[in-house]
Amino acid sequence: MGGVEQLQAPRSAAAHPGSDTPKLDRVWQLQEIDGFSKVESVPTAVEYADAAVIGAGIVGLAVAHELNARGLSVCVLERSGIGAGSSGVQPGGVRQQWSTSVNCRLARESAAFYADASERLGSEVPFRLDRCGYLFVAESSAELELLGDNVRIQVAEGVRSRLVTPQEIFDLVPGIVVSEVAGGAWCGDDGYIDRPQSVLPAFARGLDVRIEEVRHIATRGSVWQVGSVVAPVVVVASGLGTADLLRQLGIVLPIEPEARHLFLSDRIAERLLEPLVVSAGRGFAAKHLADGRVLASDLSARGDECGRERWRANIRREIERLLPRLTDVSFPTLISGSYDVTPDHQPILGPLPEHEGLFVAAGFSGHGFMLAPAVARIVADAVIGERLDPALTTLGAERFAENRLVPERQLV
Numbered sequence: 001m002g003g004v005e006q007l008q009a010p011r012s013a014a015a016h017p018g019s020d021t022p023k024l025d026r027v028w029q030l031q032e033i034d035g036f037s038k039v040e041s042v043p044t045a046v047e048y049a050d051a052a053v054i055g056a057g058i059v060g061l062a063v064a065h066e067l068n069a070r071g072l073s074v075c076v077l078e079r080s081g082i083g084a085g086s087s088g089v090q091p092g093g094v095r096q097q098w099s100t101s102v103n104c105r106l107a108r109e110s111a112a113f114y115a116d117a118s119e120r121l122g123s124e125v126p127f128r129l130d131r132c133g134y135l136f137v138a139e140s141s142a143e144l145e146l147l148g149d150n151v152r153i154q155v156a157e158g159v160r161s162r163l164v165t166p167q168e169i170f171d172l173v174p175g176i177v178v179s180e181v182a183g184g185a186w187c188g189d190d191g192y193i194d195r196p197q198s199v200l201p202a203f204a205r206g207l208d209v210r211i212e213e214v215r216h217i218a219t220r221g222s223v224w225q226v227g228s229v230v231a232p233v234v235v236v237a238s239g240l241g242t243a244d245l246l247r248q249l250g251i252v253l254p255i256e257p258e259a260r261h262l263f264l265s266d267r268i269a270e271r272l273l274e275p276l277v278v279s280a281g282r283g284f285a286a287k288h289l290a291d292g293r294v295l296a297s298d299l300s301a302r303g304d305e306c307g308r309e310r311w312r313a314n315i316r317r318e319i320e321r322l323l324p325r326l327t328d329v330s331f332p333t334l335i336s337g338s339y340d341v342t343p344d345h346q347p348i349l350g351p352l353p354e355h356e357g358l359f360v361a362a363g364f365s366g367h368g369f370m371l372a373p374a375v376a377r378i379v380a381d382a383v384i385g386e387r388l389d390p391a392l393t394t395l396g397a398e399r400f401a402e403n404r405l406v407p408e409r410q411l412v
Helices: 058-069 101-115 117-121 141-156 166-172 196-204 241-247 305-322 368-384 390-394
Strands: 004-008 027-033 036-041 051-054 074-078 134-138 161-164 183-187 191-193 208-211 217-220 223-226 229-231 233-236 256-264 276-279 284-288 294-298 333-341 348-351 358-362
Touching (some): 051 058, 051 229, 058 074, 058 196, 058 368, 101 117, 117 196, 161 166, 223 233, 233 241, 256 305, 276 305, 294 305, 305 333
Parallel strands (some): 074 208, 134 276
Antiparallel strands (some): 004 027, 027 036, 134 183, 223 229, 256 294, 276 284
């Protein structure tokens, strides 16, 4: 899906009151090459914007889009390009099955957004949410009890998940072997975006995106200095780079990198596996993606890529045991990336105490794509002073010092 689109910023950002600095007036080009996005920026002088967002991953772009939609002039600062980090390689999963109420609420709102997001965002490359379902398989009564606890939390938040028997699992996933399965948890509303790499450019449409590495954040009177931009509001959504940036201000956020890996097959025309099937106890997940490739993961895979043959062997063993329809599928491609992980595997959201106008949205632990639309709404509400969503208290940066972590257990 090649091509180049040239976009003009929708309106000039007003100069800072009392300043004679030039207004914002810039053009940027968005190139889509083989499903990935690259931005080429035309430099221009700018001194003021209503808000600056650091990071052009899915969360930063969603926040910037929401702020822009509410009438703020927004400048997005990104060191390399749209989706250049982990957002650019994620496979597009959208699930509502979690073990914490806050994640269920955020995921439910985000899934509703994604249901018609292509039209909402005016995407040049249409995409859709394929509600193929997520199946979590339990192979012991203890695992099934944990899934049952999670389902009760999910249902209380309006998620249409349920426990399923081995026979129901067999009916949902033709060809699955259930002889060692105690049961599972199923949500048919969960699914995958069929063209996930189209989502980021769609959020970016109409935004001013500046290719500029931000190395320092500093106060300048009543505004923040962020690279070449000054703004009264700054949202730091730069993934793994967030902790380093904020440490300069004396803000310590426990965000650490965690290497993650998954395998992809070549494209296969025959449809083999529609739902995502997850066996957390065996550390295995697989799904036939919309583009024809089969995704498979050894969920225990960590560290550098030297373990690839061991991970591939683990996947092969689990396929033969659980999903024999995939036995003849080979997995030549290894995709590697890094999660920005917090101690409780939950994002850090909202205003930073004692730093007026400074907000954070980072530490998503691999869940940014699934939660971005709801996070954008919540952060925008806080920025413009409409309301403070309860999620900002639950997931605020201060929870670590106050020892009130919110551990998320239902991880993939």
